Structure formats: structure tokens, C-alpha cells
Amino acid sequence: GLEEYEELLKDYDVWETIGTGGFAKVKLAQHKLTGEKVAVKIMEKEELGEDLPRVQTEIAAMMNLSHQHVCTLYQVIETPKRIFMVLEYCPGGELFDYIVSKDRLEECEARVFFRQIVSAVAYVHGQGFAHRDLKPENLLIDENHNLKLIDFGLCAKPKGGLECRLQTCCGSPAYAAPELIRGKAYIGSEADLWSMGVLLYALLCGFLPFDDENVMVLYRKIQRGKYELPSWLSSSSIQLLNQLLQVEPKQRISIKELLVHPWLTQEYGCDVECHSRFTWKYDHLTACYLILVAMKASGRPPCLLSSPQLLTERPDHS
Numbered sequence: 001g002l003e004e005y006e007e008l009l010k011d012y013d014v015w016e017t018i019g020t021g022g023f024a025k026v027k028l029a030q031h032k033l034t035g036e037k038v039a040v041k042i043m044e045k046e047e048l049g050e051d052l053p054r055v056q057t058e059i060a061a062m063m064n065l066s067h068q069h070v071c072t073l074y075q076v077i078e079t080p081k082r083i084f085m086v087l088e089y090c091p092g093g094e095l096f097d098y099i100v101s102k103d104r105l106e107e108c109e110a111r112v113f114f115r116q117i118v119s120a121v122a123y124v125h126g127q128g129f130a131h132r133d134l135k136p137e138n139l140l141i142d143e144n145h146n147l148k149l150i151d152f153g154l155c156a157k158p159k160g161g162l163e164c165r166l167q168t169c170c171g172s173p174a175y176a177a178p179e180l181i182r183g184k185a186y187i188g189s190e191a192d193l194w195s196m197g198v199l200l201y202a203l204l205c206g207f208l209p210f211d212d213e214n215v216m217v218l219y220r221k222i223q224r225g226k227y228e229l230p231s232w233l234s235s236s237s238i239q240l241l242n243q244l245l246q247v248e249p250k251q252r253i254s255i256k257e258l259l260v261h262p263w264l265t266q267e268y269g270c271d272v273e274c275h276s277r278f279t280w281k282y283d284h285l286t287a288c289y290l291i292l293v294a295m296k297a298s299g300r301p302p303c304l305l306s307s308p309q310l311l312t313e314r315p316d317h318s
């Protein structure tokens with residue numbers, strides 16, 4: 001019912017649905033105060049059922065993640081029947097569709113994207129999380145043609161740190177690491193590195209290294225770890241794929257080694273930057289934001305009109 005949308009409609013104009021997934025849908029919306037476009041992920045609690053913990057996992061994770069290649073969570077609104085997550089809007093859609101539209105990417109374009117993926121995953125691991133569902137559908141393209149990582153519903157933050165083993169078998173089969181589908185206890189960050197190997201292969205080839213419509217045959221192919229090497233792959237690409245798609249997790253390259261890997265640094269002359277670019281500068285913009293939040297908290301309507309220059313100030317995320 002519309003009364004459930006009341007709180008959302010106070011601050012946002014809500015437009016069309018731009019995505020539908022299992023237990024949620026995403027609508028395009030516009031922040032009234034700033035005019036900024038946002039994407040609202042809407043979930044019905046009844047439909048969620050036992051998936052409700054996934055949403056709490058995703059919200060808890062995203063509230064602690066602030067990085068130039070991780071989709072920003074702006075606001076969470078909970079009503080008796082629904083949960084609304086107000087997230088950054090990416091007009092470029094999913095990386096998956098972009099790869100399909102181009103058949104496959106040239107090595108230089110794949111390098112630009114893969115550096116951003118490595119930067120995001122290194123940051124997420126640095127915060128103690130494993131994503132566990134890395135795939136091109138979970139990477140969005142923003143208005144500057146940069147990638148943003150989404151869908152943290154399956155991520156894990158093991159109590160004893162990332163070294164400790166996880167049990168849940170999850171994520172998408174074609175991107176799942178051999179140790180994960182074997183049902184053994186596995187280390188989330190190592191499984192993420194395997195998925196990044198499948199992702200890099202998809203970027204460079206336009207199809208999957210391990211594929212079969214029969215999931216048991218697919219699992220056997222993953223455990224075997226053998227994949228096609230199309231003629232267009234360079235020897236340096238082949239070498240990096242080989243270091244990521246190691247069936248034995250201890251043989252697999254680590255995220256730290258990946259940040260300085262020659263395939264990623266060539267043509268850039270610099271390592272991949274994994275630190276978040278966002279830091280609070282307690283300047284005028286921060287003051288206005290925090291004052292607005294306080295005004296709203298005290299029930300007084302936020303009023304920006306007296307400071308037109310604020311609307312022109314762009315947050316400099318230095």
C-alpha cells in the first residue's frame with residue numbers, strides 16, 4: 001500500500017522500476033533537496049522470509065564501507081512491511097550487459113575495469129569482509145564510466161578475522177571457487193580471488209572459463225580447473241589468469257600481490273590504490289550537511305535556499 005511509501009516520498013520523487021531480482025526491486029528516484037538521482041532497493045519483509053538476515057548483513061556491511069568503487073548506501077527506511085535502501089544511482093547499468101554489448105573487452109579496457117575491481121575488493125577485505133558473490137552483474141557502471149561494487153547480501157565478516165574459515169556454500173555457481181563447492185570449510189577472501197579470476201576471464205573473453213547447463217558437470221570442470229585459452233589472450237593475461245584460477249587456494253595469488261602485479265601496473269606505472277578516497281573534511285560543506293541533519297532531527301524543515309552557493313559546491317572527496 002502507498003502509505004508504506006509515505007516516508008520515502010517525503011524526501012524523494014520515485015520513478016520507474018529499473019531492476020527486479022528474487023526478493024527485491026530497484027526503482028529510480030530523485031532526492032528532492034538536491035535533485036540527485038538515486039536508486040531505491042525495495043524489499044517486502046513477508047517475501048524475504050528467511051532471506052531477511054541477508055538484508056541486515058548487506059545494510060550492516062554497506063554502512064561500514066565508503067570507497068570510490070563501492071556503491072554508496074545513503075539511507076535506510078524501515079516500515080512495518082518494507083525495507084527501503086537508498087543507494088547511489090549508476091546510469092551505466094551492469095558490467096555484465098556492457099561486456100555482452102561489446103562481445104569482449106580489449107586488454108587495455110579490461111585493465112582499467114579490473115584495477116577498479118581489485119581496488120574495491122582490497123578495500124572490502126581490508127575492512128574484514130569477504131564479498132562472496134563477485135560477478136559482472138554485481139558491478140555497476142557510473143556516470144564517469146567507473147565501476148561500483150554492489151550486492152553485499154552474501155558477504156561475510158568472520159568474527160576471528162578473514163583468516164578464519166567459512167562454511168556456507170553460496171554465490172553463483174560459475175564464479176564459485178573449487179574449495180567452496182567442495183563443501184569444505186574455506187577462506188572467504190581466497191574464494192573472492194578465484195571469482196576475480198573468473199571475472200577477468202569474462203572481461204577478456206566474453207564467455208565463462210567453466211560453463212555447463214548441468215550444474216554437476218560445471219562443478220567437475222571447476223574442480224578440474226582447466227579452461228580454454230582463446231588466441232587473442234596475451235601471455236601476460238594468461239599468466240595472471242593462471243595465478244588467479246589456481247584450484248589449490250594456497251597456490252592462488254593474494255590480494256596484496258595483485259595490487260602490485262605487473263599486468264595491472266603496466267601502462268599505469270603505479271600500483272593499484274586500495275585506500276578509500278573519502279575522508280571527512282570538516283569544511284563548509286560538511287558543516288552544512290551536519291546542520292541539515294541536525295535541523296531535520298529537531299523536526300525543523302531543512303532549508304537550503306538561503307545558501308545558493310552550497311548547491312554549486314561539489315563535494316571534493318579528497
Ligand SMILES: Cn1cc(Br)cc1C(=O)Nc1[nH]nc2c1CN(C(=O)N[C@H](CN1CCCC1)c1ccccc1)C21CC1
Binds near residue numbers: 089
Ligand atoms: C539496469 N540499469 C540500467 C540503467 Br540505464 C541503470 C541501471 C541500474 O540498475 N542502475 C543502478 N544504479 N544503482 C543500482 C542500480 C541497480 N542496483 C542493484 O542493486 N541492482 C541489483 C542487481 N543484482 C545483480 C544480480 C541480481 C540482482 C538488484 C538487486 C535486487 C533486485 C534488483 C536488482 C543498484 C541499487 C544498487
